Structure formats: structure tokens, C-alpha cells
Amino acid sequence: MVIVTAAADGIGAATAAVFADEGYRVVLADIDPARLAATTSTLQKRADVTSICGDVTTEAGAAAIVDHAVQTFGALDALVNVVGGSRPGKTVVDLALGEWNTLLSLNLTSVFLMSRVAIPHLVQRGGGAIVNVSSGAGLRGMHANPGYCAAKAGVVALTRAMAIDHSASGVRVNCVAPGPIRTPLMERNRTPTEIAAMGSIALAGRIGEPDEIARVIAWLASDASSYVVGQTVEVDGGVAAPI
Amino acid sequence: MEFEGKVALVTGGGGGIGSATAAHLAARGAVAVVNDVDQSRIDSVVDRIRESGGRAVAGRADITDEAAVGDLVDRLVAEHGAVDILVNNAGGALPGAQWAAVESASLADWESFMRLNLTAAFLCSRAVLPGMLAKGRGHIVSVGSISGTNGQRGGAGYAAAKAGLVALVASLAKEVGPRGISVNGIIVGNAPFPTRSAERQGELDRAVHLARGGRTDEFAAAIAFLCSEASSYMSGAMIPVDGGFHRSVLL
Numbered sequence: 001m002v003i004v005t006a007a008a009d010g011i012g013a014a015t016a017a018v019f020a021d022e023g024y025r026v027v028l029a030d031i032d033p034a035r036l037a038a039t040t041s042t043l044q045k046r047a048d049v050t051s052i053c054g055d056v057t058t059e060a061g062a063a064a065i066v067d068h069a070v071q072t073f074g075a076l077d078a079l080v081n082v083v084g085g086s087r088p089g090k091t092v093v094d095l096a097l098g099e100w101n102t103l104l105s106l107n108l109t110s111v112f113l114m115s116r117v118a119i120p121h122l123v124q125r126g127g128g129a130i131v132n133v134s135s136g137a138g139l140r141g142m143h144a145n146p147g148y149c150a151a152k153a154g155v156v157a158l159t160r161a162m163a164i165d166h167s168a169s170g171v172r173v174n175c176v177a178p179g180p181i182r183t184p185l186m187e188r189n190r191t192p193t194e195i196a197a198m199g200s201i202a203l204a205g206r207i208g209e210p211d212e213i214a215r216v217i218a219w220l221a222s223d224a225s226s227y228v229v230g231q232t233v234e235v236d237g238g239v240a241a242p243i
Numbered sequence: 244m245e246f247e248g249k250v251a252l253v254t255g256g257g258g259g260i261g262s263a264t265a266a267h268l269a270a271r272g273a274v275a276v277v278n279d280v281d282q283s284r285i286d287s288v289v290d291r292i293r294e295s296g297g298r299a300v301a302g303r304a305d306i307t308d309e310a311a312v313g314d315l316v317d318r319l320v321a322e323h324g325a326v327d328i329l330v331n332n333a334g335g336a337l338p339g340a341q342w343a344a345v346e347s348a349s350l351a352d353w354e355s356f357m358r359l360n361l362t363a364a365f366l367c368s369r370a371v372l373p374g375m376l377a378k379g380r381g382h383i384v385s386v387g388s389i390s391g392t393n394g395q396r397g398g399a400g401y402a403a404a405k406a407g408l409v410a411l412v413a414s415l416a417k418e419v420g421p422r423g424i425s426v427n428g429i430i431v432g433n434a435p436f437p438t439r440s441a442e443r444q445g446e447l448d449r450a451v452h453l454a455r456g457g458r459t460d461e462f463a464a465a466i467a468f469l470c471s472e473a474s475s476y477m478s479g480a481m482i483p484v485d486g487g488f489h490r491s492v493l494l
Contacts, residue, residue, distance in 0.1 A: 203420030
């Protein structure tokens with residue numbers, strides 16, 4: 001059984017769908033009840049899934065999601081921390097402390113809180129996998145989005161730190177760093193012209209689809225990656241090396 | 244099946260990771276071409292794959308030899324239609340090459356490490372590219388080593404060649420990625436090595452999070468992932484498959 005956060009749309013929904021198609025029982029978690037219900041009902045037609053609405057930036061929210069998952073489906077095999085987001089446009093000079101804290105909470109603290117609750121369950125059953133979603137922004141930076149960049153870099157470091165601490169208990173922790181992906185977040189923040197420009201920079205000649213991140217996540221959660229530990233895999237169509 | 248009918252050329256296919264990769268791809272439908280210089284090693288891998296119901300063919304060639312690489316690829320195209328997947332796996336030391344510190348290493352040995360660990364990947368990649376580019380698709384996966392990022396005492400030629408392989412992958416990805424060819428690799432750490440002492444193995448195991456060496460099938464599975472559509476938005480990447488090597492230096 002796998003828990004996927006931010007599962008209502010974008011990379012989270014694609015990830016839930018890939019796991020469902022691979023035969024996992026899937027727990028979809030999201031903060032938006034309407035979209036969560038819609039995505040869940042689509043998947044219910046072909047897989048054993050359940051959903052829970054909750055806020056992973058709070059201790060109670062994270063605990064409730066994991067409790068619901070374990071009570072519904074029993075043993076936990078994997079946790080995928082997809083939750084994140086930002087609205088670029090402000091440099092450090094303009095960013096309010098409250099905005100900074102919100103970005104860290106959504107993109108980094110959420111991973112800490114969910115992992116903290118999930119790890120004992122993974123250890124209890126002899127091991128499992130955690131896959132986090134960072135961003136090219138965390139590795140390479142981006143314009144006018146310092147809080148998001150810092151938080152996503154924190155996810156890379158937290159991935160390594162948890163790998164160091166919990167590999168011995170059988171918990172394999174890895175991370176993906178997506179480049180430009182066609183998600184609702186992308187479509188909200190960027191104009192079609194900007195999206196096309198990002199695609200033209202990628203060696204692949206296009207931006208990626210959520211499903212192309214989801215399949216790498218599924219690989220990192222599976223035994224097919226059993227000797228991959230503490231890594232952040234860039235899935236960016238080659239954007240990171242444009243020169 | 245995932246690789247049904249794909250022709251997958253695995254260099255160094257008689258060895259540990261190479262034979263595991265050939266078997267893994269064949270088990271998922273590929274026609275595995277087992278390349279090696281040693282016919283008996285090839286035969287044993289081909290037999291093993293066929294016994295498990297897979298398709299495998301022998302592809303004996305010295306891949307450090309430009310003409311031999313050309314002949315092999317020509318033959319595969321003639322007999323099997325294409326080379327869809329190339330795994331640049333062959334590596335290590337050619338017969339006679341000495342592992343030695345730089346201060347005592349010979350130029351011949353240095354060049355020998357370059358030929359097997361870097362030039363061979365260039366030659367094989369170049370040879371399969373026309374066919375792949377004509378189809379507008381193909382997968383090239385190269386096998387690097389943590390020696391290439393960390394250095395290796397007494398193995399500077401090997402390490403430098405493996406570092407060069409990373410740059411070959413990145414450069415090739417830029418050149419042919421936009422034309423549909425997927426070019427990526429893995430960086431192997433703590434793979435099985437028959438002549439390694441138990442003491443040295445213990446040191447390595449203590450240096451990785453998983454506290455054990457990698458199995459050949461684990462490296463093969465990562466290579467297969469990069470040969471598959473699951474990695475379709477990856478380009479020019481090298482994935483470390485090393486059990487978490489040298490990540491825990493700051494205890």
C-alpha cells in the first residue's frame with residue numbers, strides 16, 4: 001500500500017494512477033475535497049483506492065492521513081511526498097516572513113511531518129520506501145522564487161539525511177527533481193508562451209507530462225531500484241544542461 | 244512485454260553486470276546480443292538465457308577495435324533489423340593492463356584503460372546511431388563508476404576514463420536527445436568484484452547506507468529502467484546506484 005500526497009491532480013494524481021495500475025492499494029491525500037473526490041472516483045473503477053482530505057503541513061493532519069491509510073489497508077509499503085507549490089514573482093527583498101514560512105511549511109515541513117509518522121510503520125513491517133518530490137529549482141535555482149528554491153533544496157538534504165538514518169531499518173529514501181512539467185501549478189503560474197519556451201530549452205524539445213515523473217517515482221518505490229539510496233534523480237528532459 | 248522484439252546489444256555481456264543485464268532485458272522480451280571477447284563466456288550467458296525461454300545471440304567482438312565494432316553492428320542490422328538498445332557496459336582492465344599509481348603507471352596502460360572504458364563507448368554509440376536516428380528512437384545506456392567521481396587509488400586511468408564517460412553521455416544527449424534518442428547512464432558503486440579481499444569488501448560495506456554490496460541484478464534493473472519508457476523524460480542523466488556510497492562521511 002502506498003500513500004500519495006497532493007494526489008488530487010498533477011504529479012500526485014499521475015503517481016496515484018501509476019501505482020494503481022501496478023496493483024498497489026493507493027491512499028490519495030489532498031487538501032482539496034472536490035478535486036480529491038473526482039480523482040479518487042476515477043481510480044476506484046480500476047483499483048483498490050481510498051482517499052483522505054487533510055493538511056500535511058500540520059502534525060494532526062499528517063497523523064490522520066497515515067492512520068486512515070493503515071486502518072483501511074494495513075501494512076504501509078511506500079510514502080510519496082508530492083505536496084508542494086509556489087507562486088513566483090518576489091525576490092528576497094520583497095518576500096514577507098510569513099510568505100517565506102508558508103513556502104517552507106508547504107514544501108519542506110510537510111515532508112518531515114509525513115515521514116516522521118510513516119517511518120515507524122515502514123520499519124514495523126521490515127522496511128519500505130519513501131520518495132520525495134524536489135524540483136530543478138532546488139538544485140539549480142530559478143528567478144524570483146527564493147523560498148521555494150530553498151525549501152526544495154531542503155528536500156534534497158532531508159532525503160539524504162533520512163537515508164543515512166533509516167537505511168539500516170530497511171527504509172529506502174530517494175527523491176525526484178522534476179524540471180518543467182505540465183501541471184496545474186505550471187499552467188497557473190506560466191503563460192503558454194513561457195511554457196513553450198521552457199520546452200524548447202529541454203533536449204527532449206518539450207516540457208514533461210506528470211506521468212513521466214510518476215513512472216520514475218514508481219521505479220524508486222519498487223525493488224527494481226533496490227540499490228539506489230539517498231539520491232535525487234533529475235527528470236527534466238535535459239533542461240539542466242542547456243549550453 | 245516491455246522490450247518485445249527490441250534488439251539490445253550489451254557490451255561486456257559475459258561479465259557480472261553485463262550478463263545480468265542481458266538476462267533481465269531478454270526476460271522482458273528483448274533479443275539480447277551478448278558481446279564479449281571471450282566466446283566461452285558468451286556461450287554460457289546465451290545458453291542460460293535460452294534455457295529460461297529468452298532470446299539471445301552471440302556478438303563476439305573486440306569493441307576497442309573500430310572495424311570490429313562496425314562489423315558487429317552491420318551484422319546485427321542485417322540479421323535482426325536494428326540495434327534498438329545499446330548498453331555500454333564493458334569496462335575494467337584489458338588483459339595485461341596494470342593497475343598502478345600515476346607515478347609508476349605506463350602510458351600504454353593509461354591508453355588501454357581509456358580504450359576499454361571510454362573509447363569503446365564512443366565507438367559503439369557512433370556505430371548504432373545511424374540506425375537509431377533513422378528510426379527516430381533508441382536507447383543508449385552507459386555504465387559509469389564511482390571511481391569516476393571519487394577517484395581511485397592505483398586506478399587513475401580507469402577513474403579518468405569513467406569520468407570521461409559521464410561527459411560523453413551528457414554530450415551525446417545534447418546531440419541526439421532532440422532527435423529521439425535516449426542517452427543516460429548509471430554510476431555503479433560497490434558492485435561484486437571477484438578478486439576483492441574480504442577486508443576491502445568490509446570497508447566498502449561500512450561506507451554505504453545499505454551496509455552491503457550491490458547484486459548484479461540490482462544494477463541490471465536500473466539499466467533496464469533507463470532502457471524503458473518509464474524514463475522517457477530523462478536525458479543526459481547518470482543515476483548513482485551505489486547503496487548510498489560516501490554519503491555518510493559526516494558521521
